[in-house]
Amino acid sequence: MxxxxxxxxxxxxxxxxxxxxxxxxxxxxxxxxxxxxxxxxxxxxxxxxxxxxxxxxxxxxxxxxxxxxxxxxxxxxxxxxxxxxxxxxxxxxxxxxxxxxxxxxxxxxxxxQMEKVAQGADAISALPQLSQQLANGNASNLTQQDIVQLALAIRQRLRQAPDDDTGWMYFGRLMLSLGQEIQAIEAMDKAVSLSPDKSANRITLAQALMTTADVNNLKRAQGLLLGLLNDNPQNDNLALMMAVVSAQLGDLNNTKRFYSQVEGKLPSDSDVAKRLVSRIEELEQQSITVGAQTEQPASQLSQVNQKRAENASDALTGFTVSVSLSEDALAHAPTEGFLIVFAQDANSQNKMPAAVVKMPIQGFPVSVELTTRNAMMPQYTLASLSQVTITARLSIDGDVAPAKGEWQGNTQVAVRQGDLTSISVIIDKEL
CATH class of the missing domain: 1.10.287 (Helix Hairpins)
Incomplete structure (x- = not known):
């Protein structure tokens, strides 16, 4: 209008x-x-x-x-x-x-909200000029307000064309430049889901995930890069990205493997190469230390493990989740893939799971134990939350991120510290 x-x-x-x-x-x-x-x-x-x-x-x-x-x-x-x-x-x-x-x-x-309506109209009217500025290679001249206007205008256009994967990718990049990491990753996820065959979209998503320094996002980035390298194993840029993300995760084998592919192709004074070499030496030293600790007498090691198990049992917090399928899910849900059960904070916008369990799809109903032992990060567990959303998803690719054709169900429940709560989740919704 x-x-x-x-x-x-x-x-x-x-x-x-x-x-x-x-x-x-x-x-x-x-x-x-x-x-x-x-x-x-x-x-x-x-x-x-x-x-x-x-x-x-x-x-x-x-x-x-x-x-x-x-x-x-x-x-x-x-x-x-x-x-x-x-x-x-x-x-x-x-x-x-x-x-x-x-x-x-x-x-x-x-x-x-007439003021915001006016801002949206101004952003749309400024879109041709800003787009021309980007096309001419003058992106460095854009101010913060210009970027905000450009992101707002693209979002308005996406309301009219929600299936435009290129628009979602541009929007994600702009949001990432504004420091809105969650919205950026969600927009890029949308672009990847709309055009899963475009490797450029998956590469951009992996780069965005790597910038967050979040363990869960780093693992997602590693999975995306592995899939891309399977299709194009000689791509040195992908190999270098894989080496960097593996180093961040402490994955020594993958770090050494993919760094060896690009080692001779990087400049001798490359900061990335120096950091990777230093990280590999650090991980190797940690591996030697862990190996030496395992050479303790069997009786002593058994006592240590028993004490740790007792302490973990005392502090165990989580759920015994009974997962079943609805009639529609029994008829149409995938029979091959993975069952992923995870818990997220119900009182915040944080999408990172506090606990995750993944297993191959088998007969239903099935019982899954989701506790503090299944945390992605030691400092972020079920014990640190009061209310969680438990989700059970039938995943085709084994990724926590949702994909078209997958089925899931969820329920919201309170966390009881030091106790295992029995709950039921019915998978009844197709994504």
């Missing part, structure tokens, strides 16, 4: 309100005029009757004059009353009309 159409509609609504307010008053004036004419006609008719009665000798001339005087007095009193009543209604109606219009305008402006 253009601004001209908007102003036209608003003007029509205001006119309608004014007519509704004024109609009772105008109708009352018409009624008053009509009543006055009717009363005058009645008086004239009565005067004619009195004249006829005098001629017929029914009343005297004195009685006639007395009756005429009474009729005149009654007509004068009624006219004065109507004039007084009509004159006093104008001011109250005018004041009420002004108050009603002012209140309506304020409510309309407040509810419809």
């Amino acid at each position: 253009s601004w001209a159409e908007f102003y036209l509609v608003v003007s029509g609504l205001i006119t309608l309100v004014l007519l509704i307010i004024a109609f009772p008053w105008l109708r009352r004036k018409d009624h008053a005029k009509h009543d006055s004419l009717s009363n005058t006609q009645i008086v004239k008719q009565r005067l004619a009757e009195l004249e006829r009665e005098v001629q017929e000798g029914l009343i005297s001339e004195h009685d006639k004059r007395q009756a005429v005087d009474e009729l005149k007095l009654a007509l004068v009193d009624e006219s004065a009353f109507q004039a007084h009543k009509t004159g006093n209604a104008t001011l109250p109606l005018l004041i009420c009309g002004i108050i009603a219009l002012a209140s309506g305008a304020w409510v309309y402006f407040y509810v419809n």
Whole structure:
């Protein structure tokens, strides 16, 4: 809707309100005029009757004059009353009309967020100019406000074309540049789901996941890069990204494997190469330390493990989840793949799972134990939450991120510290 159409509609609504307010008053004036004419006609008719009665000798001339005087007095009193009543209604109606219009305008402006609507319109009008600036290679000249306007304009366009994977990818990149990592990854996920065959979209998503330094996101990035390397094993850029993300995760084998592929192709003074070499040495030293600890006497090691198990049992917090399928899921859900059960904080926008269990799809119903032992990060477990959403998903690719054709079910439940709570989850919704 253009601004001209908007102003036209608003003007029509205001006119309608004014007519509704004024109609009772105008109708009352018409009624008053009509009543006055009717009363005058009645008086004239009565005067004619009195004249006829005098001629017929029914009343005297004195009685006639007395009756005429009474009729005149009654007509004068009624006219004065109507004039007084009509004159006093104008001011109250005018004041009420002004108050009603002012209140309506304020409510309309407040509810419809006219300032934000104007910002959206300005962003859309500025889209061609900003797009041309990007196309000319002048992205460095864009201000923070320009980027915000560009992101807002693209989001408005995506409302009209939600299946545009390129638009979602551009929107994700802009949100990432604004520091909105969660929204950026969600937008890129949307682009990948719309066009899963585009390797460029998956590479961009992996890069975005790597920038977050979140363990769960890093594992997702590693999975995406492994899939891309399976399709194109000689791609050195992918191998370097895989080495970097594996180093962040502490995956020594993959770090060494993919770094060896690009080792001789990097400049000798490359900061990335130096950091990777340093990280590999650190991981190898940690591996040697862990190996030495495992050479402790069997009895001593058994005592240590038993003590750890007792401590873990004392602090165990989580759920025994009974997973079953609805009738539709039994008929249409995938029979091959993985069952992923995970818990997320129900009281925040944090999408990172506090605990995850993945297993091959098997017969249902199945019981899964989801506890603090299944945490992705030691500092972020079920014990640190009070209310969680438990989700069970039948995944085709084994990724926690949802994909088209997968089925899931969820339930929300409170966390009882130091206790295993039995709950049931029915998988009944197709994604």
